[in-house]
Amino acid sequence: MAEGRRGLGRGLSALLDEAGDDAAPGGEGAREVPIELIHRNPDQPRRHFAEAEIEELAESIRNNGVLQPILVRPSPQKGGEYEIVAGERRWRAAQKTGLTTLPVLVRALNDERAYEIALIENIQREDLNPLEEAHGYLSLTHRFGYTQDKVATVVGKSRSHVANMLRLTQLPEGVRDHVIMGRLSAGHARALLTAKDPERLAELAVARGLSVREVEALARSDEGAPKKASGPRRSKDTDTAALEVDLEDVLGMKVDIVDRGGAGELKIRYATLEQLDDLCRRLTRT
Known part of the structure; x- marks a missing residue:
């Protein structure tokens, strides 16, 4: 994927289209997966989930079902199971409703790409608080060696915004x-x-x-x-x-x-x- 095609404003669907070359076997379209085989990503940028929001989403799922598949990748630790890349809030809410399966899109993503997509998806939907956003940028720079310019390009923000957010970690x-x-x-x-x-x-x-x-x-x-x-x-x-x-x-x-x-x-x-x-x-x- 070309660096210049990345950006925050295009939506998660565009990111998934770009990740098409990384599709896992049988993972081109959405499919139902037993919910017990799906696990949260320990590196998920978002750490805090408002219980009231989860309950509201659970009520919507009870009435309308899960309208959008969550994005997963094959679990790096457990064969035959999956790790959430984007959609943990829906996964949490679905568990409250008693659903036994979830619609998922499976992509064979490495750690760097999975983290990048998770961060972008959360920032897009304004689900991250400022500290979570800052630590997301910090992980991209420290863990994956991104420069501040590259972080800014990936998330569709200005370099000064990224620099100011990184300062919050101090x-x-x-x-x-x-x-x-x-x-x-x-x-x-x-x-x-x-x-x-x-x-x-x-x-x-x-x-x-x-x-x-x-x-x-x-x-x-x-x-x-x-x-x-x-x-x-x-x-x-x-x-x-x-x-x-x-x-x-x-x-x-x-x-x-x-x-x-x-x-x-x-x-x-x-x-x-x-x-x-x-x-x-x-x-x-x-």
Whole structure:
């Protein structure tokens, strides 16, 4: 398969067509296989399955059956059995309904190609959380020797997106847990990468429901970002930094608050005379 033909936007069916040369004997079309002969892939990029989603899919299967075959390959460990490449959610839901067989497409795929298809299928359907996506890219680079450019080509993303996602794997475990559980977004996680104490700031972001921009502001403050070696700086508490962000949102201008035990300075930086006029009108409004 030519590298240039790969891409995220074409759909899993296109990937299967391209894998036609790898079809296992008798594996050209869908066929029914006993469900006990089908096993999950231990390298499946997706680690977390929402139980509510599985139950909803199971109910659909009870009413309509399995409408789309799952993709499997002959098991590398057990002769006569199969390993899931794409479709684990359907397999899990089907087990809840008591089905004894599943429709499958069998392809003789090596580890690299199987992992690649599994990753693409999950990203396409937005089933991966940001950390799962990041670790998927990490596996392609470390396990299979992909460059970031090749990963980007394979999954149909930009190289900068791949690089930014890979950085998320450097976060502390406590922060990663918040991202996995959906309490923090990928944007929050990227902002926390520059924080001096990312776990403490992550807890604050979750507790207060802070926006990505607010987290970025706190990460840039002394509480979040490493101190510069050139000269001392006064520490800025989280409430002050968050207030700066709120004022910037209202005014559309850069705000700097310097608090000294209840007294201090409020600096508002304007970029044009129009901004200054607007600020004066706001301050003198009766």
